[in-house]
Amino acid sequence: MVDIKISGRKVSITDEMRDRVEEKIGGALKVFDIQPMTCDVVLRVDKNHSNSERCRCEVTVFVRDNVVRVVSASGEMLAAIDEASDKVSRQLRRFKTRVVERKRSSRGLHPLPSTSEDLSNLIEETEGEEDDDRLVREKYIDLKPMTEEQALVQTDMIGHDFYVFENATTGLTNVIYRRKNGGYGIIKPRIEEIDG
Secondary structure, three states: OOEEEEEEEOOOOOHHHHHHHHHHHHHHHHHHOOOOEEEEEEEEEOOOOOOOOOEEEEEEEEEOOEEEEEEEEEOOHHHHHHHHHHHHHHHHHHHHHHHHHHHHHHOOOOOOOOOHHHHHOOOOOOOOOOOOOOOOOOOOOOOOEEOHHHHHHHHHHHOOOEEEEEEOOOOOEEEEEEOOOOOEEEEOOHHHHHHO
């Protein structure tokens, strides 16, 4: 059984909401049976009554040192939960596919990407999130050594436009980002160019 932590922001969690989260999102997580896995679900309601999609369901799944995050919005909370469960299911399917592909490539069954173009073709396009020009949050992260391919997978799984990581080859901090015209880019310190 996957541990699901449910919390509410500007909304009281009803038994109906809790049951729907456990049924839909819990059911989606059980199908994949990847351990260890934990899940945080945040239900929130926007105060702006003119917003037709005021109800939001944010799901963050922690699976094998990776993060899968989805956000769904709707006019009704139960519909937002249903949509989030579908998105989580798709993201976990993609995660599992990536794990299988990585195992295949490590056995020499599938070649690893060798160019930036190959890397940018690894991940499908996803919808971007709303832009905001104000600093509203400060976040501290633990930089984990990983390959560029692993960082691309993490960028896709958390649904952000960028991902900061320690390059396992160089030991330096790199940033992978989603380009507006499609594909991905990588930002590296100039020292890598000198050393490379």
